[in-house]
Amino acid sequence: MYNFVNLSAAMLAVVIPGTVTWSYAVFTLVFVVGLVAIFVRGEWQEARGLDKLILFGPIFYAAPLGAVSIPAASFVTLAGTLKRVRWILVMLPEVASPCTMTT
Secondary structure, X not given: XXXXXXXXXXXXXXXXXXXXXXXXXXXXXXXXXXXXXXHHOOHHHHOOOOHHHHOOHHHHHHHHHHHHHHHXXXXXXXXXXXXXXXXXXXXXXXXXXXHHOOO
């Protein structure tokens, strides 16, 4: 059983796309840095009650934003590739411009 678990983890490391792995890595990094910043600055000790929950607001905003920026950046870099397959839109005019469809 132990060898099977190690083999499964190794297979997952190979099968999961790099974009997904980097997204999770960036999310984790931003989240941990945000938590450390809250405690190092002493904001956690100063906050009372529900104010402690509000301290997590910037982290819950920045961490997903950082995670999404990785796939978004790869999409922008693939724009040249997407331009080359523009012929698909020529073959399917109703997909290319749905406003020009006649009823």
